[in-house]
Each structure stands twice: as C-alpha cells, then as structure tokens.
Amino acid sequence: MEKKIVYDFDMPVSRLGTHAEKYEARERFFGKADVEPFWVADMDLPTPEFLVEKLRARTGHPMFGYTEQYDEVFDAVQWWMKNEHQAEIESAWISLSPSVVTTISMAIQCCTEEGEAVAVLSPVYGPFFTCTKINKRKIADVPLCVENAKFEIDFQALEKTLSRPEVKLMLMCNPQNPGGRAWSFQCLEKVVALCVKYRVILLSDEIHSDIVYAPAKHRSVLNLPAADEIAVVAHSIGKTFNTSGLQSSFVVIKNPKLRSAFRRAQDRAHCGDINLFGKAALASALSPAGAEYKRQLLVYLHENTRQVCARLNQVENLTVMEPEATFLVWSDFRAFGDWQTVFRKLINEANVALSGGNFFGPAGEGWFRINCAHPRSVLLPAVERIVDIFSGA
Ligand SMILES: Cc1ncc(COP(=O)(O)O)c(C=O)c1O
Structure with missing residues (x-):
C-alpha cells in the first residue's frame, strides 16, 4: 500500500529572491520594505511535492x-x-x-x-x-x-x-x-x-x-x-x-x-x-493526490481562520467575518477612524500589510482583508500585534 503523505504547513519557507509580488511590492504599496505581508491572496504554504516533481x-x-x-x-x-x-x-x-x-x-x-x-x-x-x-x-x-x-x-x-x-x-x-x-x-x-x-x-x-x-x-x-x-x-x-x-x-x-x-x-x-x-x-x-493535499490543507487553513477570527473578535469595536470559504478574513476597522489612519497604524505600529478595503469597491472602505494562508508561527504573532494596537484604541 502506498504510504500516505502528511503535509507540514507549519514550516516557514522564505519566498525572498523569488520575485514574489507579496514581498517585492511592499515598498511600493506600503512604503515599508520589511512590513510583514498578509495582502496578496496567494499562500505562504508550499505547493505539494508531487506537483513540484512533475514540473x-x-x-x-x-x-x-x-x-x-x-x-x-x-x-x-x-x-x-x-x-x-x-x-x-x-x-x-x-x-x-x-x-x-x-x-x-x-x-x-x-x-x-x-x-x-x-x-x-x-x-x-x-x-x-x-x-x-x-x-x-x-x-x-x-x-x-x-x-x-x-x-x-x-x-x-x-x-x-x-x-x-x-x-x-x-x-x-x-x-x-x-x-x-x-x-x-x-x-x-x-x-x-x-x-x-x-x-x-x-x-x-x-x-x-x-x-x-x-x-x-x-x-x-x-x-x-x-x-x-x-x-x-x-x-x-x-x-x-x-x-x-x-x-x-x-x-x-x-x-x-x-x-x-x-x-x-x-x-x-x-x-x-x-x-x-x-x-x-x-x-x-x-x-487523487491533489484531492488529498486539498483535504489536509483545508484542515490547516480552517484552524487558521478560526483562530484569527476568535482573537480579533475579542477586540472591542472590531468585527470580522468568519469565512465559510477562502483563506481570507474580512475585517471591519471603521470604528477606529478613517481608513488612512488605520492603514498607517497597521503598517507602522503592527507591522502588517493587509489588503485595504477600497480595492474591493466603494463598499469596502474602512475594511481590511487578512490573508491567513501562512504558517501559524508567522500569522498568530502578527494578529497579536493587531490586537495590541487596537485594544482600547
Ligand atoms: C475572486 C478572484 N478571482 C480571480 C482571482 C485572480 O485569478 P487569476 O490569477 O487566475 O487571474 C482572484 C485572486 O485573488 C480572486 O480572488
């Protein structure tokens, strides 16, 4: 019987030097080259080895x-x-x-x-x-x-x-x-x-x-x-x-x-x-190999989105949409001032780059989208920084 592969999504893999837009465009979009990126909707989790091997x-x-x-x-x-x-x-x-x-x-x-x-x-x-x-x-x-x-x-x-x-x-x-x-x-x-x-x-x-x-x-x-x-x-x-x-x-x-x-x-x-x-x-x-990868990936991503939502929902006046789908968490920061003020706080104080709601049309103003497809060791400390900055704000 073929041995079942267990995917390790906890292991951070550096994308520096791969021209990844999420990393390389930070200076241009956020004015800060070392801000931690949770914006572009791709994953900081590796493509399964069977697919890489095919290529x-x-x-x-x-x-x-x-x-x-x-x-x-x-x-x-x-x-x-x-x-x-x-x-x-x-x-x-x-x-x-x-x-x-x-x-x-x-x-x-x-x-x-x-x-x-x-x-x-x-x-x-x-x-x-x-x-x-x-x-x-x-x-x-x-x-x-x-x-x-x-x-x-x-x-x-x-x-x-x-x-x-x-x-x-x-x-x-x-x-x-x-x-x-x-x-x-x-x-x-x-x-x-x-x-x-x-x-x-x-x-x-x-x-x-x-x-x-x-x-x-x-x-x-x-x-x-x-x-x-x-x-x-x-x-x-x-x-x-x-x-x-x-x-x-x-x-x-x-x-x-x-x-x-x-x-x-x-x-x-x-x-x-x-x-x-x-x-x-x-x-x-x-x-079938892809379906098995997807099954394991979903377990990891669901836990990520659940933990992020649970933590952010503890911040007074911050509400998030717990996703039924996607690795993205849509978060309402409108209670914390105009979107530019929140944007600057996120970048300069929490050191996180999120997708600004305006990208999603006028109805998105004041909201921010967090990409949760990252190893938990990277994602959860970033969420803690957001919680610290906006708690009691
Ligand atoms: C809803 C939706 N459609 C399309 C895309 C982009 O897809 P593609 O890279 O295949 O153009 C994205 C990427 O974030 C998306 O969220």
Whole structure:
C-alpha cells in the first residue's frame, strides 16, 4: 500500500529572491520594505511535492517548444469537477485560459458592447471593476448587505439592476472574496432565475471553490441545469495549489453558441492557451493526490481562520467575518477612524500589510482583508500585534 503523505504547513519557507509580488511590492504599496505581508491572496504554504516533481521532471527535457492541448489536461479537469464538485462536464465544454481575470475580460468582450453595463455584487475582488472599466463598460453595482456578520444579497436591488436593458453580464464571485461566503444553492437558484428572466449572462468565478470549510459546501453554477444556457464558469488551480504564477486556469461553458462566442474573443486576443508548465500543473494537481493535499490543507487553513477570527473578535469595536470559504478574513476597522489612519497604524505600529478595503469597491472602505494562508508561527504573532494596537484604541 502506498504510504500516505502528511503535509507540514507549519514550516516557514522564505519566498525572498523569488520575485514574489507579496514581498517585492511592499515598498511600493506600503512604503515599508520589511512590513510583514498578509495582502496578496496567494499562500505562504508550499505547493505539494508531487506537483513540484512533475514540473521538475519536465524541465529535465531541454526543449520547451509549442505544446498541444493534450487529453490528460481535460481528463483531469473532468475528474476534478466530478469528484470534488459533483459536476459532470464534457471535455468539449472546457477551454483553457491563462487566468481567471483573462476569462473575465474575455467574457466582458464577448457578452457586452462598449457602453453597456456589467452587474457586480460589491465589495468584491477589484478586477471585477477594473476589467469592466478598461473595456469601456459601465459598472452596475449592487452592494451586498451585512447580516449577522455575513454578506447577503439584496435580491430586490439585484432584480432592479438586472432588469435594466443595458445590463448584459453579471460577474458573481462564488465563493465570495473578500467576505468568504459560500453561496447556498437557494441563493444561486435565485440569481440564476433572475439572470434567465432578464437574459443576462452569468460569469461565476469559482476560483476559491476548493477552499470551503464544512459544514459549508461549494455549490457550482454547473450544478444548476437552469443555468446551462447562460453560465460561464471560471476556475483555476492557482489558489488551492499556490500556482498562480504558473497561469493555469480553465473555463466551462455548456451552451455551444456562448462557448463559440467566448472562444472567438479568446482568439482575437490570442489567449486561448496556457504554457506547458501550466498544462503539466493542471494535469498533476487535479488528481487523487491533489484531492488529498486539498483535504489536509483545508484542515490547516480552517484552524487558521478560526483562530484569527476568535482573537480579533475579542477586540472591542472590531468585527470580522468568519469565512465559510477562502483563506481570507474580512475585517471591519471603521470604528477606529478613517481608513488612512488605520492603514498607517497597521503598517507602522503592527507591522502588517493587509489588503485595504477600497480595492474591493466603494463598499469596502474602512475594511481590511487578512490573508491567513501562512504558517501559524508567522500569522498568530502578527494578529497579536493587531490586537495590541487596537485594544482600547
Ligand atoms: C475572486 C478572484 N478571482 C480571480 C482571482 C485572480 O485569478 P487569476 O490569477 O487566475 O487571474 C482572484 C485572486 O485573488 C480572486 O480572488
């Protein structure tokens, strides 16, 4: 019997010298090169050795020429979606894409015209806004409500927005970044019904869907037959396997007309393929070995987010959203003054670099997002420093 690998997530691994953005861009974004970084949403936890070995083995051959889109990649995606997300998909429905943000941009280009509008539920991952704006489309922002320290959708406001004739596309973050919400089946059903009613294409960004903590469960839009005609589902191994720098993402579109339109947009931008390391990584990660790594990773990340939330919630006037999904903790610092004051305190006094809420749209102002995908020996002392600075403040 094969020996089970036990992953050690406690061991800090230095990323200095690897051009990691989270580290190298500290001076530029925070004005302090040695502030401890808990911002960019990648993990300071290592990619599993079996995947690294796959890449190492490929570098053993000295030619890195044009590489076909081979079956193992598509088989792996199908296997993963069936086993991890109970979604039966055909190989033909899958397209490769360098990144989820590329997919968002392509969806905007193929589903909307200049001057039309894209619906978003904010606060949400910044490129939902920037991709829309750079493509000269309008943002139709539907702010989320906060109820019992969780985001909820205002369905009345959403219906009003989707009923506007210029709204042709909705970008949904499922699970939600920054709030860590794993949207329920009922909630997705309602969103899909509204999109169908008003003929709006629904892009479901499911990049965080493998990081969901029981009893919460990820519900893919692919599990909703009502969404078959309107859904573009974007996923990636970037978050779960810490491979965002490899640019290995995929898209699932069941509707053949929509899929052709999406692929034409990809062809125009020449971005319907990924590099050979991305393909090797997809084929390797989306496997039983990858599922076991994910299972162990989730135990570690869940404990991290639980401990961070429990500690920060002890600070008077500081409230955090305990995530059902993602390794991110969305924290409300509005009681401690304007966001610039809090930002400076976090950097200069607590020595932590967090993602500022403005990145997630106007509704995020005064909030900060903490990345908990770090070894506990690094994460928990940083949280203690935040607690010290803001207790009694
Ligand atoms: C919701 C969401 N979508 C997309 C991305 C980026 O994905 P990619 O690197 O594949 O473009 C992120 C990264 O943080 C994210 O949180």
